[in-house]
Amino acid sequence: MTRPIAVIGPTATGKSALALDLAERLGGEIVNADAMQLYRGMDIGTAKVPTAERGGIPHHMLDVLEVTETATVATYQQQASAVVEDIQARGHVPVIVGGSMMYIQALLDDWTFPATDLQVRMRWEQRLAEIGVAALHAELAVRDPAAAAIILPTDGRRTVRALEVIELTGQPFAASAPTIGTPRWDTVIVGLDWKTEELDERIALRTDLMFEQGFVAEVEHLLGVGLRDGVTASRAIGYAQVIAALDAGGAPDDLAQARELTFIGTRRYVRRQRSWFGRDHRIMWLTGGLADAAGLCGEIESRWRLSSNT
Incomplete structure (x- = not known):
């Protein structure tokens, strides 16, 4: 069987560890579906699994972009689809893992994106330059609250x-999304989450560890290779906050504020993830902390071995 498994859900739930366990158990290979883990050097701030801890399991769609390049859902969809089908052709199991909502849906539902119009795009980019990303995001919230709920207020490009x-189609942004039906490749979709209080604690611990393990130094290094010029990478949660702190002088109080804002930003992002994934009836939800890893893997494997008709 080469039917893929997708391990999705909010940030800091333990998806990467679960995906590794599944890949080892089923003879699988990992396919990343975290937009920020596409970038080389963005390791600590994205909780990228270090090479030494991957157990020799191949990982794909990691470290494929420089921080100066722009990540797009359409490009990811094309490249990741080819990776999944190559893994299947070699008789292995693709284990897709991540929490980037549009990237996951584009991959699993073969999302066809509306064409672009250069003049319309330039007009909105001019508007962005005039009023700033926060004000433009507020305009989006008026026109399409659902779209604003899933796009970060700092993400001017999206x-x-x-x-x-919206202007080209006359419909809400989400109207271009595919109907949720049988997932591509008959993928088994597993969602991992925790109780809110427990996940908040995990986010706080993860944020603290990031800063203790050299996150600020990582950002400083990436600034030296063009992070500030990156349209996508520079706005990632944590990176944007540390850049602002360094621009303010990088004093201990500035960095402490960056740490707190990273925690707050991650919690807000989790709410968006839960809202997006919560409408997908295909997801088999599992609660972290209520079973050991072997128990979770066994439950997922049982579902995976069933045919799509049962």
Whole structure:
């Protein structure tokens, strides 16, 4: 069987560890579906599994972009689809893992994206330059609250794209999304989550560890290779906050504020993830902390071995 398994869900739930366990158990290979883990050097701030801890299991769609390049859902969809089918052709199991909502849906539902119009795009980009990303995001919230709920208020590029699609199609941004049906390749979709209080604790611990393990130094290094010029990478949660702190002088109080804002930003992002994934009836939800890893893997494997008709 080469039917893929997708391990999805909010940030800091333990998806990467579960995916590794599954890949080892089933003879699988990992396919990343975290937009920020596409970037080389963005390791600590994205909780990328270090090479030494991957157990020799091949990982794909990691470290494929420089921080100066722009990540797009359409490009990811094309490249990741080819990776999944190559893994299947070699008789292995693709284990897709991540929490980037649009990237996952584009991959599993073969999302066809509306065409772009250069003049419309340039008009919205000019509007962005005039009023700033926060104000433009507020305009999007008025036009399409659902789109604004899933796009970060700091993400000018995706805000512009959503407004462009709305203008071109005359419909909400989400209307271009595919109908949720049988997932591509008959993929088994597993969602991992925790109780809110427990997940908040995990986010706080993860944030603290990031800063203790050299996150600020990582950002400083990436600034030296063009992070500030990256349209996508520079706005990632944590990175944007540390850049602002360094620009303010990098004093201990500035960095402490960056740590707190990273925690707050991650919690807000989790709410968006839960809202997005919560509408997908295909997901088999598992609660972290209520079973050991072997028990979770066994439950997922049982579902995986069933045919799609049962």
